[in-house]
Amino acid sequence: MTAQLTKEKRTILPPVRTSKANLQDYDKTINEFSWDDALNELAKAPAGQWNAAYECIDRHADEGYGEKTALLFTDGDREEGYSFSEVKQITDNYARVLLKNGVKKGDRVFIFLPKSPDCYFTILAAIKVGAIAGPLFEAFMEDAVKDRMTDCEAQYLITDAALGKRVPYEEIPSLIKTWDISELQQEAESLPEDDSPVVWVDKEDGMLIHYTSGSTGKPKGVLHAHRAIPHQYITGKWVLDIQEDDVYWCTSHPGWVTGSVYGVFAPWLNRATVVIHGGRFDAEQWYELIEKFKVSVWYSAPTAFRMLMSQGVAYKNYDLSSLRHILSVGEPLNPEVIYWTYEKFGVRIHDTWWMTETGGHLIVNLPSQPIKPGSMGRAFPGIEVGILDENNDPLPRGETGKLAVKAPWPGLMKEIWKNEAKYRSYFTDNGWYISGDTAYQDDDGYVFFNGRDDDLIKTSGERVGPFEVESKLIEHPAVAEAGVIGKPDPVRGEIIKAFVTLREGYSETPDLVEEIRVFVKTELAAHAAPKEIEILNELPKTKISGKILRRVLKDREIKKLRQEKGASGQ
Structure with missing residues (x-):
């Protein structure tokens, strides 16, 4: 049933189907939540044994959910499905190959693969052995690949025959070994399945590096440590609202931070069934995928939703009744798109705000709370948002200034790779992280984006x-x-x-x-x-x-x- 909107209701959207939302009482949670609460819901990390890959996959198999479907994949030509036990076995086998070839804690392992199961599996395998995974977007050309790999002195690369042609191997002197994915698979099959390859690390050890562009200079390497996983877990539980029977689809490639944090880690930390679509944007294919896999939680970008909106009534040819929760990220979300989705699908789009550097959601629209279209939402529990003036002092509600967040929090980047000065430039003397966005906050705490203060x-x-x-x-x-x-x-x-x-x-x-x-x-x-x-x-x-x-x-x-x-x- 679609929702009906009158002009009087167009300024605020009430919650839809909130009876089972994981977070019901925002105000109470804001006052009582601590990051230790999130940490204690993980398996090994509370005892000081940190490994994001174990928490994402292995622990579910250990806790009796090995036969649950972990992954569904389609590229239009083929379909594949994997249980948590199968993903554990594959990532264990790949991890053993890495260990055999000398990969050790802190080494940089880059993954340059299309959006496919093996892209996800190799990211987890690298992290499983304590290495730092560096996913690369499949559309990167030679210079983009070279800049990122040379900056952090990448030592290992996993790619395929097609994308490997874009790698200037002779210009990356730090590179020790490259695997074509077929070679990695063959080597994995030849090794005995002996002891667990999981390498336990410290919470401050690196696990993931993403390169993000600035308005000047080359892309900078944002390094995240294992301590980010409680942040990823709890935002997956409350913002993505992952529940036991959910089928979850994030349309982003893991080469972008959304595709890794909210395509790989957050959903699997919450034991979701994750969907991968290997093709390009196509409205008919997307709707068909939702119908086929019964997608219930869907995370994409405003551009994609605007393009779907431009397709008119194409959605009417498909059964989209499985959808219960939709989210958006990447740029400001047009109110018109929110209204359109609400009227046609009976489901709101929940805008979210965060950055590569922040490691997870900071400002969000929760499923149990009203939405003010045009707003990116309110501060996530455990997060303090500020709107600052030119002296970095907080401004009153309603005034536009620099959007900032009180540091630290678990998902916050560990460093900018070998660039301490750049890392420090994000922070004020009085403890605020400066986002580079300008915004204002209303009396209810909702934050409204104004613009960028650079040229990004x-x-x-x-x-x-x-x-x-x-x-x-x-x-x-x-x-x-x-x-x-x-x-x-x-x-x-x-x-x-x-x-x-x-x-x-x-x-x-x-x-x-x-x-x-x-x-x-x-x-x-x-x-x-x-x-x-x-x-x-x-x-x-x-x-x-x-x-x-x-x-x-x-x-x-x-x-x-x-x-x-x-x-x-x-």
């Missing part, structure tokens, strides 16, 4: 640093200078637009513009390729340093969009 581009839920794209653009022989911005877009949130000047001897033609765009797509990544390229005679710069003024470029673009809307009568 969020396109289709992906974070792209303009400097990385600009650097690639000027490698093209025709490009002299480049400035890159995020241009507002109704579907993707933002698209990447590049402004370039040409070197002497080159003239603007449609073929040259397309050649430049394809150059970035093939050399860096498809999601980083500019959707639009505009050629200028010169770029706006600061008078003293000559730094390109992205802000001026963006202001011009926004002004142009307003004029176009005005001319069309919108």
